[in-house]
Amino acid sequence: MVATARSPIPTERGLRLDIRGLAHAFELKGERLPVLQRLDLSVAPGEMVALLGPSGCGKSTLLRLVAGLEPLQHGELLADGAPIAGPDPSRVVVFQDPTLYPWRTVWDNVALGLQARGLLRQQRGRVDEALAKVGLGEFAQAYPRQLSGGMAQRVALARALVNDPRLLILDEPLGKLDSLTRIAMQGELIRLWQQQGYSGLLVTHDVEEALLLADRVLVFSDRPARVLAELQVARDYPRHRDDPHLVELRRQALELLGLGKDW
Structure with missing residues (x-):
């Protein structure tokens, strides 16, 4: 730990x-x-x-x-x-399976919540902040197939954290x-x-x-x-x-x- x-x-x-x-x-x-x-x-x-x-x-x-x-x-x-x-x-759920969309980049997967709420244009910076929190800032343009299991779960965490x-x-x-x-x-x-x-x-x-x-x-x-x-x-x-x-x-x-x- x-x-x-x-x-x-x-x-x-x-x-x-x-x-x-x-x-x-x-x-x-x-x-x-x-x-x-x-x-x-x-x-x-x-x-x-x-x-x-x-x-x-x-x-x-x-x-x-x-x-x-x-x-x-x-x-x-x-x-x-x-x-x-x-x-x-x-109240945000993180499941056992990261359930990332394979056709979307890491950045776009994390942005889903803000996008669905119509907030992405005003709050794009929060996506970068969430990725930085989980140590994946350098992988923002990667696709899920390029990630290890642990990295994919970090993306799922970032997707949750972006909603604060x-x-x-x-x-x-x-x-x-x-x-x-x-x-x-x-x-x-x-x-x-x-x-x-x-x-x-x-x-x-x-x-x-x-x-x-x-x-x-x-x-x-x-x-x-x-x-x-x-x-x-x-x-x-x-x-x-x-x-x-x-x-x-x-x-x-x-x-x-x-x-x-x-x-």
């Missing part, structure tokens, strides 16, 4: 997220499939919270609800006290990267979070990654998901994988996930 101890960024830049009594279900072959079960959780301004849980338990569904990409069925979703009724540039989000929603953003690139990108995520001061909601299946990146880690049950436990990570950055505190939290998380005896 290359990040330094967290700098005193004004938390007013980050968005406060409150989730109250949230429940959600899908219709599958005419039957109701419960996915989320009366969830209550919050993210403070400038806080990074990670979600751990079994595959298919509803973590990504929760992120889509927070992003406003799925309609709310039951409960409350509040951003700075106001109901979330749909997508908004203040107050909540960054991260859905397994490093899941497809090789181990060395993933470690480097973990440091990059921490650096950007410290620099920008946004709030963060991260889904990952990597227990160690959650403990390295987040202020708090919430462990979910199997579907329909509920919060089994909340783990406070009382360490500054950079964090180290062999820190006894993190090793103990990892053991607790794996036990909660039913994997304690296997590790």
